Amino acid sequence: MSKNENAVEMRAITKQFPGVLANDHVDFDLKKGEIHALLGENGAGKSTLMNILTGLYHPDKGTIKVHEQQVEFRSPKDAINHGIGMVHQHFMLVPTQSVTENILLGLDDPRFRLNLSHYHDVIRDLADQYGLHVDPRVKIWQLSVGEQQRVEILKTLYRGANVLILDEPTAVLAPQEIDELFKTLRSMTEEGKSIVFISHKLDEVMAIADRVTVMRKGKVSDANVLTSGTNKQELARLMVGREVLFNLDKVEQAPGETVLAVDSLEANNDKGLPALRGVSLSVCAGEIVGLAGVAGNGQPELAEVITGLRPPTAGCVRVHGRVIVGEGCEDSPRTNTVRNVIDTGVSHIPEDRTHVGTAPNLSITDNVIMKGYRQSPIARGWSIDRTNARGHAENLREAYNILAPTVDTHARLLSGGNLQRLILAREISSEPKLMIAMQPTRGLDVGAIEAVQNLLLAQRANGAAILLVSEELDELISLSDRIYVIYGGEIMGETMEGDPEGIGMMMTGTRQHSPSTAEGVGR
Amino acid sequence: MTNPAQTSRGLRLPFRLRFEPRMEQPGWLSALISLGAVVLALILGGIVLMLVGGSPIRAYAFMLKAAFGDIGVFSDTLTKATPLILVSLAAVIAFRMRLWNIGAEGQFFFGAFGASAVVLTPILPPETSPWLIIPTMVLAGAIAGALWGFIPGILKARFNVNEIISTLMMNYIAVAWNNFFIFAKWSEGGFQMSPQFPRTAWLPRLTDYSSQVPLFRGLTTHLGLVFGLIAAVVVWWIIYRSRWGYEIRLIGDNPRAARYAGINITRNTILVMMLSGALAGLGGMSEITGVVHRLQGAISPGYGFTGIIIAWLAKLNPLLVIPISILFGGLILAGREIQPSGVPMLIQGILLVCLIGSDFLLRYRVRITPRTQEA
Numbered sequence: 001m002s003k004n005e006n007a008v009e010m011r012a013i014t015k016q017f018p019g020v021l022a023n024d025h026v027d028f029d030l031k032k033g034e035i036h037a038l039l040g041e042n043g044a045g046k047s048t049l050m051n052i053l054t055g056l057y058h059p060d061k062g063t064i065k066v067h068e069q070q071v072e073f074r075s076p077k078d079a080i081n082h083g084i085g086m087v088h089q090h091f092m093l094v095p096t097q098s099v100t101e102n103i104l105l106g107l108d109d110p111r112f113r114l115n116l117s118h119y120h121d122v123i124r125d126l127a128d129q130y131g132l133h134v135d136p137r138v139k140i141w142q143l144s145v146g147e148q149q150r151v152e153i154l155k156t157l158y159r160g161a162n163v164l165i166l167d168e169p170t171a172v173l174a175p176q177e178i179d180e181l182f183k184t185l186r187s188m189t190e191e192g193k194s195i196v197f198i199s200h201k202l203d204e205v206m207a208i209a210d211r212v213t214v215m216r217k218g219k220v221s222d223a224n225v226l227t228s229g230t231n232k233q234e235l236a237r238l239m240v241g242r243e244v245l246f247n248l249d250k251v252e253q254a255p256g257e258t259v260l261a262v263d264s265l266e267a268n269n270d271k272g273l274p275a276l277r278g279v280s281l282s283v284c285a286g287e288i289v290g291l292a293g294v295a296g297n298g299q300p301e302l303a304e305v306i307t308g309l310r311p312p313t314a315g316c317v318r319v320h321g322r323v324i325v326g327e328g329c330e331d332s333p334r335t336n337t338v339r340n341v342i343d344t345g346v347s348h349i350p351e352d353r354t355h356v357g358t359a360p361n362l363s364i365t366d367n368v369i370m371k372g373y374r375q376s377p378i379a380r381g382w383s384i385d386r387t388n389a390r391g392h393a394e395n396l397r398e399a400y401n402i403l404a405p406t407v408d409t410h411a412r413l414l415s416g417g418n419l420q421r422l423i424l425a426r427e428i429s430s431e432p433k434l435m436i437a438m439q440p441t442r443g444l445d446v447g448a449i450e451a452v453q454n455l456l457l458a459q460r461a462n463g464a465a466i467l468l469v470s471e472e473l474d475e476l477i478s479l480s481d482r483i484y485v486i487y488g489g490e491i492m493g494e495t496m497e498g499d500p501e502g503i504g505m506m507m508t509g510t511r512q513h514s515p516s517t518a519e520g521v522g523r
Numbered sequence: 524m525t526n527p528a529q530t531s532r533g534l535r536l537p538f539r540l541r542f543e544p545r546m547e548q549p550g551w552l553s554a555l556i557s558l559g560a561v562v563l564a565l566i567l568g569g570i571v572l573m574l575v576g577g578s579p580i581r582a583y584a585f586m587l588k589a590a591f592g593d594i595g596v597f598s599d600t601l602t603k604a605t606p607l608i609l610v611s612l613a614a615v616i617a618f619r620m621r622l623w624n625i626g627a628e629g630q631f632f633f634g635a636f637g638a639s640a641v642v643l644t645p646i647l648p649p650e651t652s653p654w655l656i657i658p659t660m661v662l663a664g665a666i667a668g669a670l671w672g673f674i675p676g677i678l679k680a681r682f683n684v685n686e687i688i689s690t691l692m693m694n695y696i697a698v699a700w701n702n703f704f705i706f707a708k709w710s711e712g713g714f715q716m717s718p719q720f721p722r723t724a725w726l727p728r729l730t731d732y733s734s735q736v737p738l739f740r741g742l743t744t745h746l747g748l749v750f751g752l753i754a755a756v757v758v759w760w761i762i763y764r765s766r767w768g769y770e771i772r773l774i775g776d777n778p779r780a781a782r783y784a785g786i787n788i789t790r791n792t793i794l795v796m797m798l799s800g801a802l803a804g805l806g807g808m809s810e811i812t813g814v815v816h817r818l819q820g821a822i823s824p825g826y827g828f829t830g831i832i833i834a835w836l837a838k839l840n841p842l843l844v845i846p847i848s849i850l851f852g853g854l855i856l857a858g859r860e861i862q863p864s865g866v867p868m869l870i871q872g873i874l875l876v877c878l879i880g881s882d883f884l885l886r887y888r889v890r891i892t893p894r895t896q897e898a
Contacts, residue, residue: 339785359776370784
């Protein structure tokens with residue numbers, strides 16, 4: 001088999017969904033032994049194409065060849081039998097079972113009697129072969145996200161996958177874990193396996209992929225782009241079809257007085273284990289303060305405590321010197337209600353847009369009045385002034401460019417970017433003093449990311465204090481005036497320079513030794 | 524996203540059925556589909572009638588006449604619809620918040636008890652003016668029902684006790700509680716019923732005014748219907764126009780978003796359960812003061828449960844509850860004219876399955892494509 005042989009050949013794939021032509025005569029080749037990045041904005045048709053390749057969808061038209069042999073997949077099982085495996089963004093593992101049990105799940109081979117220790121050895125050998133270090137005996141819930149991802153990869157390898165599709169595999173990983181993953185991917189291609197790498201992150205695409213296929217609006221806009229002959233700006237342009245400003249126009253401005261002061265805050269997570277261990281930080285007016293950290297190190301808990309959604313076990317949160325949330329503070333409010341926090345002028349862009357930020361079966365109007373329905377002019381006595389509510393919604397739809405037929409459209413029919421604009425519209429229109437923004441650009445395409453980032457900068461220029469929690473280091477560094485790094489529920493350090501290396505070290509648990517120049521600034 | 528058509532691949536029909544989710548559901552479509560479901564149910568019911576040796580056309584004509592044929596029977600239909608409207612509204616308000624209160628039956632009985640207590644204890648002597656005694660009984664019925672809703676409400680709010688189980692169990696307690704009084708304390712001469720209420724405690728019926736309006740002679744429709752109509756409008760206003768209703772709708776659609784918006788879910792759980800109970804309790808009060816005029820065992824043939832079905836058929840719209848309750852009232856009345864149970868219940872069941880099943884067509888569009896067109 002020559003190196004130039006095609007592992008997968010998709011020709012003229014067409015798939016129509018109600019109202020959308022998701023794939024329009026798409027051609028896609030994957031060479032044996034290559035890492036091929038599939039790039040495109042949300043809704044460009046990448047997932048549809050890969051779901052067709054893995055047998056989840058049946059194409060309306062088009063042909064698929066795997067190793068020069070024409071195939072027709074009726075189910076994901078057919079695709080697996082032809083050596084095609086996919087690692088989804090959201091892992092599909094049973095938390096209470098061991099690694100080995102998860103990998104064997106659904107297979108015919110251990111038919112009745114399960115000789116686990118034999119399989120433990122088989123899986124350990126397979127793992128060692130590709131540098132996917134994980135103990136097969138351990139239960140899934142005991143593993144970190146990065147280790148769980150390794151289990152997912154092992155699962156597809158164990159099923160004999162020659163073609164691996166990875167859907168945004170780095171979204172949940174720390175920088176060091178990303179390096180590990182990339183090493184594994186390279187060792188797999190050396191073994192002759194082929195990899196499709198779906199990502200929005202241009203740096204990673206440049207770092208790992210050999211070739212890039214760019215999709216836009218259901219079509220392939222550029223195929224056969226060699227990463228050796230292109231750069232990040234070029235890829236971004238191909239992806240959105242226009243030049244993207246990666247340098248946001250952030251004006252220099254001196255921060256004002258301290259708005260948010262968090263003092264030795266402690267809180268538990270949902271399992272009752274300590275999630276915050278004495279977090280102290282401050283945010284000033286007209287300042288964006290970033291909170292960097294790998295997922296699961298206390299960021300959501302911190303945001304929830306500040307916004308009143310989670311009771312702290314110790315410590316105080318002050319806004320303009322007044323305690324809004326606290327446990328054991330000298331002037332703690334009697335109740336730590338969310339309403340109290342909202343009325344103080346704190347707005348919150350939640351991490352989970354669909355499950356926390358909006359009500360899917362209510363109209364856009366009902367969704368934008370979620371925070372303001374208690375106050376005039378939306379409220380009129382015990383009733384809601386429908387005319388004012390609709391007018392408010394119409395204004396926001398116009399001003400924030402929310403694409404929807406009418407303000408009566410249900411929120412569930414909005415795309416991710418539009419839903420985020422709705423939430424931002426609602427949270428910004430209340431003219432907050434303090435804004436807690438959790439992953440405001442996660443899962444959005446490049447165009448929408450730029451819009452959201454500029455909205456945040458506009459709020460900063462207006463004098464709002466913004467605490468920006470994000471796992472995107474690039475975003476944090478380009479937007480923030482200062483950055484705190486959180487690890488294991490503790491602040492590892494604070495930096496003004498924004499050097500990715502130093503932040504990366506702190507994100508993996510190395511405490512900042514000498515207090516940086518930022519210490520004391522803005523206090 | 525699974526496509527049902529892909530799973531039924533084994534069946535080689537000359538055409539393919541495809542189901543696609545509808546993006547919007549226009550109002551006329553909803554009406555058309557419901558009408559289609561009723562027609563289908565009538566055809567299926569007709570087949571049943573033919574199988575048992577009857578003439579479907581004659582039977583349907585007879586049923587129509589028995590329920591809506593003249594002002595007398597229509598008045599009886601409205602009388603039957605009155606408790607149904609109130610218990611259905613009780614279900615609507617609770618279901619809007621996704622509180623599965625299936626205890627309207629028990630709240631109905633407890634409301635009846637509360638109202639009875641006013642005249643049987645007696646709290647007010649029989650010679651009290653109806654202008655005082657009836658409002659007192661309305662209040663007592665609503666409060667007793669609200670109490671029966673408050674208990675599962677606070678259990679749910681404070682200890683997260685499943686309201687489906689607790690409200691269901693409370694139904695049995697309420698019936699047993701009433702039985703204790705009608706078997707013992709308020710028993711009339713050992714019979715399992717209380718003495719008749721004094722006339723001052725009867726809700727005025729249309730027939731009471733037959734001396735002024737001769738047309739009203741013998742009409743049983745009573746003031747309870749007005750309570751039901753007012754309650755429907757009030758519940759509609761609460762759900763769609765008030766701040767409280769907005770909170771209820773938000774909690775019902777996404778409790779996490781409601782919490783994030785600063786809404787007190789605990790408080791609303793208790794309040795909504797109390798309002799739901801009060802509406803069902805008012806239904807019980809209206810039934811015994813408007814129809815039965817005494818407290819007895821068989822005051823409800825399962826109104827509380829029928830109310831759940833009506834609430835669903837009305838798509839939790841308080842105003843739609845009114846026509847559907849009247850339809851059900853007619854069906855109950857006319858069915859009894861054919862056979863006490865059996866065939867009419869069968870037809871009622873077929874109608875329900877058709878109506879609830881037709882909901883699928885409202886949510887999905889069916890496309891039929893001939894197989895030859897496929898490449």
